[in-house]
Amino acid sequence: MLHPQGNSPRSSRSVAIVGAGIVGMSAAHFLSRAGWQVTVYDAGVVASGATGSADGAVSVASKKPGPLMTLAVAAVKFYEQLIAEGVLVDEYLPRSTFVVASDDEELSVLERHAGELEAASVPIRMLRGTALTEVIGAAAPTAIAAAEVQREGHAVGYRVVERLRRLGGFAIRRNCRVSGFTSSNGHITGVITECGTEQADAVLLATGIGSMHFLAESDLIRPRKGQLIVTDRAGADSPHFPGPLMSCRYLVSKGSQPANSAAASRSLGLVIDPLRTGQFLIGGSREDRDDRETADGDIVAALLRDAVALSPSLARLRVIRVFSGLRAATRDGMPIVGRVGGADNLWIATGFEGDGICLGPLMGRLCQQMICGEPPDQDISALDATRFRLTLAAAA
CATH class of the missing domain: 3.30.9.10 (D-Amino Acid Oxidase, subunit A, domain 2)
Structure with a gap:
């Protein structure tokens, strides 16, 4: 259940989201509504990657049978829910x-x-x-x-992102590349950017191909x-x-x-x-x-x-x-969503290939639930990052 923007108590907990595409901005929206202090970082501007050049299909028709098809069914219903709740009115056909x-x-x-x-x-x-x-x-x-x-349906990715930006509740650092993280005892304490180092209690990597910059497994995506x-x-x-x-x-x-x-x-x-x-x-x-x-x-x-x-x-x-x-x-044609090894507060959501617009808002919601320590509404075990034993790159 979503809460009106002004009704969630603000928290001292802060989260840095790397990537201002549809997944990252959706996660920012839901984490903000859950009371987190959210900052989104992007090396360019919002929706300047795959989100801004997608076809907009919110479709089950093309999905591979199995977990992706099941999640796509849930994702379409979630778009309908967001319309009913006033979040994406007129942005979904x-x-x-x-x-x-x-x-x-x-x-x-x-x-x-x-x-x-x-x-x-x-x-x-x-x-x-x-x-x-x-x-x-x-x-x-x-x-x-x-x-x-x-x-089925259609949604223009950059319009969805712009709607979430206008709803507000979180900060966006445009043209601000994240180069690494500060950490202590396996716990990330901040993000290192071109604009300086900023504190964070949790980090979500949602920057598509760029996510690999931060991971030891450089050939995975x-x-x-x-x-x-x-x-x-x-x-x-x-x-x-x-x-x-x-x-x-x-x-x-x-x-x-x-x-x-x-x-x-x-x-x-x-x-x-x-x-x-x-x-x-x-x-x-x-x-x-x-x-x-x-x-x-x-x-x-x-x-x-x-x-x-x-x-x-x-x-x-x-x-x-x-x-x-x-x-x-x-490598296996499935998105990667879950916790990254080597840091107990680092999460990733990437590798959606052509399914990002369809799955994006739902994935943002599921990431919010995971970061908040809640069980996700959907079974995403097939997407779990642990299947690749992901770890944080030594230089990051």
């Missing part, structure tokens, strides 16, 4: 996602994934024949079947690049999109469903997302590279070809923007 099969091989993937979604109690509706034509036929005439994954395309606004004569169209190949590219061949260092999926503005967001790639500022013509061309093949009406539109970002990808 409920909608369905349509997972589309265009050939027999994709149909096999679709049917398998639909069964796994249903097993996780995700509400879905299989669309074939007349029902398929009536719902998405004009948008995707080549589709032979689709699964409508219901009770790697950058995974994604490229996205934005079109101009669709005209009145364009087919209606009832929600984002997700090719079954996206499930394979993300690892949510098995592929017929070995994983490649570069893979393409396809999601066509109708935005509130009337534009379309088309994505995306998954590339084990770190050249964030570069957009590649071959990747963009391939995504556009695939998008037009699935939805020919998109050929009428112009591309007005191409951008890319870096996701933090872990």
